Amino acid sequence: MSQGSNFVDYVKISCRSGNGGPGSAYLHRDKKTSMGGPAGGDGARGGHVIVKGNAQLWTLLHLKFRKHVFAGEGGAGGATMKSGKMGRDEILEVPLGTIAKDAETGEILFEITKDGEEQILLSGGKGGLGNSHFKSSTHQTPRYAQPGLPGKEEWKVLELKVLADVGLVGFPNAGKSTLLSVITAAKPEIGDYPFTTIVPNLGIVSYRGHQSFIMADIPGIIEGASEGKGLGFRFLRHIERNAVLLFMVPADTSRSIKEEYEILLSELSAFNPELMQKPRIIAISKTDLLDDELQREIQKQLPKDIPSIFISSLANKGLMDLKDLLWKAING
Template sequence: MPQGSNFVDYVKVCCRSGRGGAGSAHLHRDKFTAKGGPDGGDGGRGGHIIVRGNTQLWTLLHLKYRKHVIAEDGQPGGSALKHGANGKDEVLEVPLGTVARRADTGEILFDITENGETKVLTAGGRGGLGNWHFKSPTQQTPRFAQPGEAGKEEWIILELKVLADVGLVGFPNAGKSTLLSVVSAAKPEVADYPFTTLVPNLGIVAHRDNKSFVMADIPGIIEGASQGKGLGHRFLRHIERNSVLLFMIPADTNRTIAEEYGILLNELIAFNPELKDKPRILAITKSDLLDDELEREMEAEVPEGIPHVFISAVSGRHIQQLKDLIWKTIID
């Protein structure tokens, strides 16, 4: 089974909420009352389709093959002012970071960022009013009631954007998976060929004094990713939700540090201009390959104004210094 075959970050579902129950047009009758007044109850609300955040989920796989979500209709009202039962709601559990939008217009409806947070995705129809609502001095025995309101049917897109404190940004083979495997308990696949990482990997990184933060290793960028090349948009949308971006450039790059950093930054901004405002850190990886003179030369190539550190995930060089820098950036 290829890596990532169970990671699903995009589903399109047809949501149909329940119709509201009809109001009752009943007139009160019993052995003592031959011509009583209206006592028809209201119809019940149609079932909603609701989205709820769940920290136990990290993929939309469970919704991949569920193309239609249908909520129950509300029940009609009864005599003696009995209210019809509401239709049963359909609840879709989703991982945190899920965005809901309309398929036809692309309009974003809401996003789910907290465990247990619930939002109504498609509202059920309102129940009809019973005839007792329509009683008046001039119309004491109304023989009509409202029908229930129709439910809605619409295609909805649910899209996952990974939530993490730190997102790793770099070309394939920049050492992102290796770093994550060293600083956390995550076990991403690590190999020396492009696109080893096909899906985001999350790891919890322990820091000083029992503090911790979440790091996301996200598939590598290639030039043109913002136009959808390579893993393109599928990768870039996961970067949007990270608090801090950790740019990773290997010491054995064929370009200068500034050139490679500039390409990475341009791809992010081309995809979403707001990403330029996120805090950024630079890690020059595989620095165990450098002697002091080479490191000084590369230090001069680092763009001004960006905090940076030379690291080696293999030897452990400056890993604690990097974690300190990340933590300081997060809390700032």
């Protein structure tokens, strides 16, 4: 199974939190007292459905087949002021960058960005109070207690935005998957046809002195992706999280390098203008096809205010220099 088919970035789950336990209406009894004062314990809250960040996870695959999640019921209050046992919480571990939404309204509830961070997706019902809470000067032996509140049952959506240091941006066939396979441990599918990459591929790039950074190959953008054409919004949103955008334009493009770069920029800008604030680097790929003269011609077309580099993944040309440029941009 390819890495692509293991990558799941969207799940919809029916969640049910636990009912709160009822309070107890117990009246104290012992050898000397046949009918004493109220001594009923409180019912416990029902279990929450909780979402927890796990930095070791990359995908929501493990939740794909969990269509229903049920938390435990709160225990009833007991005699002699004994509280009930709290309902079992159901904990869903998710990768960092996961957003929780209400499936009905689409409202964003929260986002998980730290390892070990916990947020309540659906809270359990509150436990009922025991009869001791209802004792008063005029009513010494209340024989009633509160019932627990019911839990909730709702559909929720968990959606992942990839957290990576470098996002690869380019048209299909710009050589992004090949670059990723050469400089990281990822093994993306590589094919010479558009849309080989239909989900983000992630890889760890080893750098000098045992350092590393994460690179994500985001599926090829086509003109109109910001309007939902091609692979559209679903994949463009992954770019929102990347610290540095690496624009890849192949040396054998049918357009001019400048034109191809500008189309990519306008797509990103239309999708989210804030992306224009991110550091950018331009890599001209497949440059094993170029001689020095052609390279100089291309250099003239490139924007002067953005770092650029000529690389060839197949010929291993310029890759260390590229890592240096990226490292500097990430830590800039």
